[in-house]
Amino acid sequence: MGRRHDAEGTDDVPNDPRFAHEVFRRVPIQSILIASVQAKNELVGILVCSWWTQKRRFSDQEIELVRAIAAQAAIAIMNARLYAKAEELAVNRERVRVAHELHDRLSQSVFSLGLRLEWCLHHTPATSPVHDKLHDVWQEAGSIMSQMRHLIYRLSPESAAGIDLPARVRKLVAELEELSSVQVKYEDRAPLTGLDGRREDVKHARATHVTLVLDIVDEKIVFEVVDDGVGPRPGFLGAEGGHGLRQMVERIEACGGRVVLGPAQPSGFAVRGSLPLRSAP
DSSP: OOEETTEEEESOGGGOGGGOSHHHHHTTOSEEEEEEEEETTEEEEEEEEEESSSOOOOOHHHHHHHHHHHHHHHHHHHHHHHHHHHHHHHHHHHHHHHHHHIIIIIIHHHHHHHHHHHHHHHTSOTTSTTHHHHHHHHHHHHHHHHHHHHHHHHHSHHHHHTOOHHHHHHHHHHHHHHHSSOEEEEEOSSOOSOOHHHHHIIIIIOOSEEEEEEEEETTEEEEEEEEOSSOOOTTTTSTTSOHHHHHHHHHHHHTTOEEEEEEOSSSSEEEEEEEEGGGOO
């Protein structure tokens, strides 16, 4: 017998030139029927039926049966792939949800606690018996914040997938435009280490346009984020607000960088600063 659509076989493997491969000489197969397992023009497997001790001629009904089994196997394989992809997407969605919860709720609460502890330290005499305890608790709050930042980063799907930083910046810009009415003008000159400021734009600024500029000057990454929103309110970095921005400032300064926050002209909010190129992840 020969080929029929996507099935091929023979009732005399030792003498059929189509099966002259060494593997068929090492395995004492007498008859064989092979059907390709295909899904959407993609070969996903091979179904092999073989007879080792006797020759067998295959009827049209048997060939059709093997082809039908191969077709069902292809469907099962594709369904398994889709299920695995759906599970991966579900895991990524949960990672993003947990990261957002950590950032928007727990992280902000711990950061606010740290600010209040810092205020208490500044207003507690160094000779007070509670001063050292307050200092220890304040340092512990800072340590918790650092660990949470690391965890939030590791929870991000981009981190898990090993996506490089320029691609992550472009993805963040695309998400911002998709999820809000803000139009972003992005000049892709260099990578940036953190974009918390763009979240603040969406949540508080009531902006319609954001300009993001990145450049490398004198071994430094220079960045500028400017929106056309309502601008900062008085005391926007005080104890009662601006937690996300203060966290961003701390993280940039911890890397040896500098950042300036303030009103833009003629209106809006501006974040300008720089980072040593060697400190960029």
